[in-house]
Amino acid sequence: MTQNPYQDDRGNKDRSIGNPDGIGTLTPAEGLGTKTSPAAGQPFLIGENMTGGYGKGADILHDCTIAVEKGEIAVIVGPNGAGKSTGMKAVFGMLNLRQGRVVLDGEDITKLTPQARVAKGMGFVPQTSNIFTSMTVEENLEMGAFIRTDDFRGTMEQVYDLFPILKEKRLQPAGELSGGQRQQVAVGRALMTKPKLLMLDEPTAGVSPIVMDELFDRIIEVARTGISILMVEQNARQALEIADKGYVLVQGRNAYTDTGKALLADPEVRKSFLGG
Numbered sequence: 001m002t003q004n005p006y007q008d009d010r011g012n013k014d015r016s017i018g019n020p021d022g023i024g025t026l027t028p029a030e031g032l033g034t035k036t037s038p039a040a041g042q043p044f045l046i047g048e049n050m051t052g053g054y055g056k057g058a059d060i061l062h063d064c065t066i067a068v069e070k071g072e073i074a075v076i077v078g079p080n081g082a083g084k085s086t087g088m089k090a091v092f093g094m095l096n097l098r099q100g101r102v103v104l105d106g107e108d109i110t111k112l113t114p115q116a117r118v119a120k121g122m123g124f125v126p127q128t129s130n131i132f133t134s135m136t137v138e139e140n141l142e143m144g145a146f147i148r149t150d151d152f153r154g155t156m157e158q159v160y161d162l163f164p165i166l167k168e169k170r171l172q173p174a175g176e177l178s179g180g181q182r183q184q185v186a187v188g189r190a191l192m193t194k195p196k197l198l199m200l201d202e203p204t205a206g207v208s209p210i211v212m213d214e215l216f217d218r219i220i221e222v223a224r225t226g227i228s229i230l231m232v233e234q235n236a237r238q239a240l241e242i243a244d245k246g247y248v249l250v251q252g253r254n255a256y257t258d259t260g261k262a263l264l265a266d267p268e269v270r271k272s273f274l275g276g
Ligand SMILES: Nc1ncnc2c1ncn2[C@@H]1O[C@H](COP(=O)(O)OP(=O)(O)OP(=O)(O)O)[C@@H](O)[C@H]1O
Pocket: 054, 057, 060, 078, 079, 080, 081, 082, 083, 084, 085, 086, 087, 127
């Protein structure tokens, strides 16, 4: 990682809108299970050469590789139906891979259930149905902490520091919140397990550009605490601006892989996927 990978392009230009002090102490879970340090050169998370589909259906992913380093942001972009969500589900263990493997923090977790992966430090915010609308904001966060046996109030305070509006609305049913606020609930819920890797499938879907900017800034803050971010985004250009690494998927295959900056500068990528 470079000195400041987020400089100039973006950063917390709108800190005054959210929490000017940042989240400070949001800490990823440590020491869950026995872990070996990743071998030199091996990414913190890698879904490597993944091939597979749903049930007995045709393969959707074809030799697809997605990786993210510790504390960095990796972004997956590509056309509708390209297999972006399927790739995320494969990494989270919701797909039977016919080939390939998933390695988290040096440990091969290919055979683990999604629940077991949460215990290993994965947090996943799916593209749809990612909150309990009839429950209050606070109950959603409590649900997020379901695997924890320790006191999670400190983590809840960290989530409220990151998203102050959620503290204000903590007793309201989450379904009454705006789209952007609901996405904050979804992200906050996933943070309640103190993940080492946070996976977000289109966190800015359906929100205004200003709210998108705010959400991206909060995501950058989370990454700065050392949590790795793997994110699918329709707002490809803006997402690649904050991405350390970008993946363009087409028909379940890696079409382009590079730094966010390089992809933004690539004429082919611009023409085909970024609207010129
Ligand atoms: N649960 C499922 N069962 C069977 N096929 C599925 C399922 N979910 C997705 N697919 C198929 O897998 C392919 C990839 O879909 P996927 O949802 O991964 O694409 P995506 O890149 O996330 O698209 P979008 O941008 O619309 O979210 C599509 O052909 C889709 O029809």
